[in-house]
Amino acid sequence: MxxxxxxxxxxxxxxxxxxxxxxxxxxxxxxxxxxxxxxxxxxxxxxxxxxxxxxxxxxDSAIENMIGAAQIPMGVVGPVSIDGAAVSGDTYLPLATTEGALLASVNRGCSVIDGAGGATARVTKSGMTRAPVFRVADVAEAEALVSWVRDNEQVLKEAAEETTSHGELLDVTPYVVGDNVFLRFRYDTKDAMGMNMATIATRAAADVVEEETTASLVALSGNLCTDKKPAAINAVEGRGRSVTADVLIPRAVVEEKLHTTPEAIAEINTRKNLVGSAKAGSLGFNAHVANVVAAMFLATGQDAAQVVEGSNAITTAEVKEGDLYFSVSLASLEVGTVGGGTKLPTQAEGLDVLGVRGSGDPAGANADALAEAIAVGALGGELSLLAALGSRHLSSAHESLGR
Structure with missing residues (x-):
């Protein structure tokens, strides 16, 4: 040695x-x-x-020029009862953060959710995207390329899927801007987050486009994917997993545990998360979903930069027959339970806390479960913060915890 x-x-x-x-x-x-x-x-x-x-x-596969490790405190909230399509039962949620009071707040929200009988969560859409940009001569050539792609999607599917034993090309959507043609490829990447898989597969498909048409590949990523940048297309079309969690909380639970009312929380959500975010031109209409997404990403080995897309979420709150209906919908949560940082020992143990390390059965089930768990954590965080604002306890909570 x-x-x-x-x-x-x-x-x-x-x-x-x-x-x-x-x-x-x-x-x-x-x-x-x-x-x-x-x-x-x-x-x-x-x-x-x-x-x-x-x-x-x-x-080795996670970093270059390694000198050691940056250690971040990890804690858990819960257990919280989750009724998901992929995760079910009482579950601890691991979060790694340096933000004091965050876990205390999320834990309070999860406790209230549990007191209401638990949260429901579902992944409503999935697909990792990569969107290369091609140069064409003019709009007529652009239209010809679009027509060719629509007629030959099976050819592109075969070329892309030859590069992977797990990935599946779901669709290709063309977008034309002058002499630029963007092709947004969307893949089912199973339990992998799948960015590398999608990139390699798209390169093979792009080679076919160049061979069979007059288009020239300019960049394998044309920023219409869109990866690690705020983008409306992710909010509308989704990227990774689109997932929603909700809960119906009895009025008595809101009043006793959150010291406010369903009406107050609903009004704060409308004026703060919806109107305030709209006035700000925000792509996310929520209070602090990024907090939970970032903390659970760090705890489970996800790509931390994709918190940009993961926090693209909408929180809703309304009074239903006197009780509080509360939901959070994350449009583009890019997660995986195999590959990347999930192989690191502490992050793998974070996945073990959720029972989702490795490949699921069926394939994709573990990543779906992780997405559902993150959504429920975000639900708890949103509920607790809005309630703190409603009861005017936000500053006193930080003061009492010495933050």
Whole structure:
């Protein structure tokens, strides 16, 4: 085994490059050598960063130039009763965050949901997208390409699916802007989040488009997908999983546990989440869905940047025969239970808390269950925050928890 100091010296002398260390030592030694180099250059003490609880090679597919790990506190809320198509029963929800009072708030919401008999959750649409952009000569050629795609979707399906043993091309939707043609490919990626799968499959299909038409591929991603950016198309058409959770809370439970009324929560939701968000030009009409999505993403190994799309949600509240009907609909929740960060030990254990690690039976069931669980967590978070505003307890809750 190489010595970290020797490896660091070889990098400093120019004999080795920073990113080549794993070719000359095991992953943990390479990470230790990099810490030495960074400590020397920056003056930082990286003892805590280097004190991680898994073999560094486990993270090989998740990161480059590894020096250690950033550890984030993880907690749970619940258990909360979920009536989902893919998850059912009393479930703890794992959240990793550095925001004090978040879990206390979500836990309060989940407790109220439980007191009302639990939440219902359903995935209503699924499909990971990739949308390449092609250059054509003019609008006539654009129309010809659109017609060709509609007539040859089976050809594109066969080309795309040759690249994957699990992915399934569901449809291809064309969009024309002048001499640009965007083809939005949508895939069933089963229990994988599927971005890499969709990209590789779309490349194969794009090759067929170039071979069979006059179009030229400009970029494999034309930003109409849309990945990791705020986009109305995701709010309307969905990306990943579109999932909704709801609950009917008796008036007595609202008054006793939330210290407010169904009418107050409904009015706050309308004036804050709907009117306020509309005035702001927001793509999401909710109070803080991003909080729960981010925390559960970190706890279960999801792509944290996709919180951008995951928080694209609408919260509704209305009084029904005196009781409170409350829902949250997340349009584009991109989640998976295999691949990516789900292989990291602590994140895999987060998935174990939910009972959804790995491939589901049938395929896709575990990712559906994860989406339903996140939606219920978001439901609890939305309910608690709106109730705190209704009872005017928001600032006092933060003060009492020392945040």
């Amino acid at each position: 190489s010595d970290p100091a020797d490896l660091a010296a070889k990098v400093e002398s120019g004999e080795l490059r920073f990113h080549e260390l794993e070719e000359h030592a095991d992953a943990d030694t390479a990470a230790a050598a990099r810490r030495l180099l960074v400590e020397e250059q920056s003056g930082a003490d990286l003892d805590a960063v280097g004190d991680y609880g898994f073999p560094a090679e486990v993270a």
